[in-house]
Amino acid sequence: MTSEQQPTTGVTREVELLWGLREGGRRGPKPKLSRAAIVDAAIALADTEGLDAVSMQRVAERLGYTTMSLYRHVDSKDDLVTLMWDVAMSEHPPGPRTDGDWRAGIEAWCQGVVDQYREHPWYVHISKFGPPAGPNGLRWMEAGLRELNASGLTPAESLQILLLLNTTLHNVLRMDHDRKLAAQKSGVPLEESEREWLAGLRRVLDPQEFPTITGTIDAGTFEEGPPDADLPEGLHFPVQRILDGVEAYVRARGGAPSAGRPR
Structure with missing residues (x-):
């Protein structure tokens, strides 16, 4: 946590997590592993084996990284599931109708x-x-x-x-x-x-x-x-x-x- 980040809880923290407001503050070269890659791997694992199969260790193995590497991008499995929850609905909804129906x-x-x-x-x-x-x-x-x-x-x-x-x-x-x-x-x-x-x-x-x-x-x-x-x-x-x-x-x-x- 950087000096600019203040500890938050509940809904405020969830908003920050889902909108990427908790990713700032890291310096140096861009890491090869990313939060998006972690979430995508977790979703692929859940699609094939179910939600119970998702763990930080299993996702790390799928990506070829250590479990600790994931914690640099996602704080916990709960946070990972929260991110999966939103990313899984990434298809755009139907647009406005022109016929008024x-x-x-x-x-x-x-x-x-x-x-x-x-x-x-x-x-x-x-x-x-x-x-x-x-x-x-x-x-x-x-x-x-x-x-x-x-x-x-x-x-x-x-x-x-x-x-x-x-x-x-x-x-x-x-x-x-x-x-x-x-x-x-x-x-x-x-x-x-x-x-x-x-x-x-x-x-x-x-x-x-x-x-x-x-x-x-x-x-x-x-x-x-x-x-x-x-x-x-x-x-x-x-x-x-x-x-x-x-x-x-x-x-x-x-x-x-x-x-x-x-x-």
């Missing part, structure tokens, strides 16, 4: 989030609370709020809906990823595991005590394939219903519906 805009935003989560499945296992603080996360936040503000929601309402959408995407994708991991560990294909679960329930469920669950099973709900939509199974329906609610809410107080969509 905010709903299509936020649908594209949701699809973009899903695509990046699928590219980096470990992302859903990072425990982060509060709004983003890094440049990439803030770009996605900016794009989502831009589309929701265009719906007629107030800024505060847009923020709440964006949080709801992001939480829905995150939690459903995390459950889906956990189910796939469990299937891999057990050696039983996911489809077969689900069939066994249904068969087991049919043996023990009393329709008198569990009439709704029994009816849901008998209707074949758990055996239906994914809907004809880009968003994965389990996400298309709730996202559309959230957006239906936004349209109905805005319309009820005199706002206009999304461009190109009937009242």
